Structures are given as structure tokens and as C-alpha cells.
Amino acid sequence: MAAERVEDEDEDDREVGHVIVEDDTAGISAEEAQLTAVGSAHSFLSAADIELIQTVAEELKSKLGHEARGFDGSWDTWFLHTAGVFGERLSGLRDRLVGLAQKLDKDGGWGMLKSGDIEEGRVQLRCVEFHEMREGGGLYDPTHKDDGSLITLDCMLAEPGEDFGGGTFQTLEADGTMKEHQFEQGDVVGFVSHKYHCVQPVDWGERSVMILELWRGELRTCPHRCEQPTGRCVHAGQLVELKGLEDSLPQLKQAMLDASRAFKAQELKMQIIKGEVEAEGSSAGAQKRQHTK
Numbered sequence: 001m002a003a004e005r006v007e008d009e010d011e012d013d014r015e016v017g018h019v020i021v022e023d024d025t026a027g028i029s030a031e032e033a034q035l036t037a038v039g040s041a042h043s044f045l046s047a048a049d050i051e052l053i054q055t056v057a058e059e060l061k062s063k064l065g066h067e068a069r070g071f072d073g074s075w076d077t078w079f080l081h082t083a084g085v086f087g088e089r090l091s092g093l094r095d096r097l098v099g100l101a102q103k104l105d106k107d108g109g110w111g112m113l114k115s116g117d118i119e120e121g122r123v124q125l126r127c128v129e130f131h132e133m134r135e136g137g138g139l140y141d142p143t144h145k146d147d148g149s150l151i152t153l154d155c156m157l158a159e160p161g162e163d164f165g166g167g168t169f170q171t172l173e174a175d176g177t178m179k180e181h182q183f184e185q186g187d188v189v190g191f192v193s194h195k196y197h198c199v200q201p202v203d204w205g206e207r208s209v210m211i212l213e214l215w216r217g218e219l220r221t222c223p224h225r226c227e228q229p230t231g232r233c234v235h236a237g238q239l240v241e242l243k244g245l246e247d248s249l250p251q252l253k254q255a256m257l258d259a260s261r262a263f264k265a266q267e268l269k270m271q272i273i274k275g276e277v278e279a280e281g282s283s284a285g286a287q288k289r290q291h292t293k
């Protein structure tokens with residue numbers, strides 16, 4: 001495994017500047033990822049943890065980045081990391097989950113995290129998603145993978161068999177079989193992001209999960225699953241203003257003043273041009289009148 005990692009790093013270097021994010025940041029192919037085992041932590045989340053996640057999500061749904069993914073409204077996703085909400089409201093849980101990702105990586109021998117990656121901030125949370133999947137909703141593609149991320153954590157918030165039916169989490173293994181994974185309420189399933197995974201259609205009820213993806217990139221607070229590991233995201237401007245509105249008011253006021261000044265300057269310029277045209281027009285008229293005399 002160690003020798004393979006070195007090769008991956010070389011591959012990374014060649015891919016620097018390439019548009020395909022997955023090769024820049026993950027350093028593992030789907031074939032390699034397929035050989036890794038899914039890890040899990042049974043009852044990792046307490047009832048209080050789950051309630052807190054659901055309360056925060058419900059409270060902020062209208063303000064968080066949102067994506068409708070299923071047909072006929074069967075699958076909704078809200079981005080809990082929008083404007084840093086997840087880190088602010090659920091910091092304790094975040095720390096425990098990042099710690100779990102480190103443990104699963106170590107225990108599973110995945111080698112996705114290098115020494116100091118988390119501590120020194122080279123690996124960060126790319127996104128934290130709150131999913132609600134209803135009848136017919138599912139992640140059907142058997143070769144779906146989370147491109148560009150290192151480790152994905154899937155937290156089961158609902159009670160299978162009580163809150164919903166179907167919706168089984170599966171992975172496509174190297175031998176071509178689909179492996180079903182036991183996934184009870186409060187369990188967290190973790191895997192190498194490039195490992196093929198899917199979710200069978202939900203038959204009834206509502207399947208709610210929280211998904212976290214770690215990547216070799218900056219901590220993201222833009223209201224979507226970001227594709228840009230470093231630098232200012234082009235979607236950062238779409239941020240829903242949840243906090244710091246008061247702090248941003250002076251800037252907003254200044255921006256409006258600037259815009260108003262620019263508008264007035266433009267208006268003045270237009271008046272001058274108009275005045276010149278009119279002056280020209282009247283002098284031409286005067287000349288015309290002189291000719292007709």
C-alpha cells in the first residue's frame with residue numbers, strides 16, 4: 001500500500017492544473033478504491049445528536065443552499081455547511097466525525113490521510129449535506145462515486161423499517177457483486193470517496209441522512225457541493241446571509257453609494273452629450289435658417 005501511495009503522489013503532480021478535480025485532489029483511482037472496505041461505527045450518533053442535526057436543518061432550510069435531486073420531489077438536499085453553519089452550530093459533532101474519519105482511514109488501511117493532514121488543515125470538510133429521500137428517490141447509478149473527495153461519511157438519521165422502507169446502501173465490489181451494508185439509525189458508514197456506492201430506491205416513508213465529504217482543499221462555506229478546492233469559489237457571492245449581516249452593512253452602504261455616484265456621473269455625462277447634440281442641432285438649425293433667408 002505504501003508503495004502505491006508514492007505512485008499516486010507522482011500522478012498528482014502530473015495532474016496539477018488539470019481541469020479534472022478528482023485527479024488533483026484524491027490521488028486514488030476507482031479501481032484502487034473499490035478494493036478498500038467500507039468502515040462503520042455502530043450507534044455513533046446519540047438521539048440528542050440526531051435531534052440537534054434535524055433541528056438545525058429544519059430551522060435553516062429556507063436559508064441553506066438547496067438542490068432538488070430526485071424526480072417528482074423525491075429527493076431534497078440542503079447544504080449544512082452554507083455560511084459555516086455546520087461548524088458553528090455543530091462543532092462538537094464535527095470534531096467527533098472528523099476524528100472518526102481519521103480512525104476509519106487508519107483501521108481500514110485506506111491511506112487517504114497523510115500525517116498531519118487534519119491537524120495542519122490540508123484536508124478539510126468539502127461539504128456537509130442533509131438529505132431527505134422519499135418514495136422513488138434513490139442513488140441508482142451503481143458506479144456513482146464522490147469525485148474529488150477523499151473520505152465520505154454517511155450518517156443515518158432515520159430509523160430503517162420504521163421511518164422508511166427500501167433505500168438500502170450498497171457498494172459495487174471488485175468481484176462485481178453488490179454489497180449491502182447494515183445501516184441503523186445513529187450508525188455512521190465511512191468509505192473512500194472514489195469507491196462505487198449507491199442507494200436503492202426508497203419504497204415508502206422518508207430516509208434522512210447527513211453526508212460529509214473530506215477533501216484535499218479548503219474548508220468550504222459556499223451553498224453547494226464545491227468543485228473548486230482552492231481560491232475564492234465563484235459561487236461564494238451566492239452565499240445566503242445568515243450571519244454577519246450587520247457587519248457587512250457598512251460595506252453594503254458604501255457599495256450603494258459608489259453605485260449611486262457612478263450612476264450620477266453617467267447621468268451627467270449623458271446630459272453633457274445630450275447638451276452638445278442639442279447645441280449642435282440648434283447651431284445647424286440656425287445655419288439652415290440663415291441659408292433660407
Ligand SMILES: [Zn+2]
Pocket residue numbers: 220222223224225226227228233234235236
Ligand atoms: Zn463553491
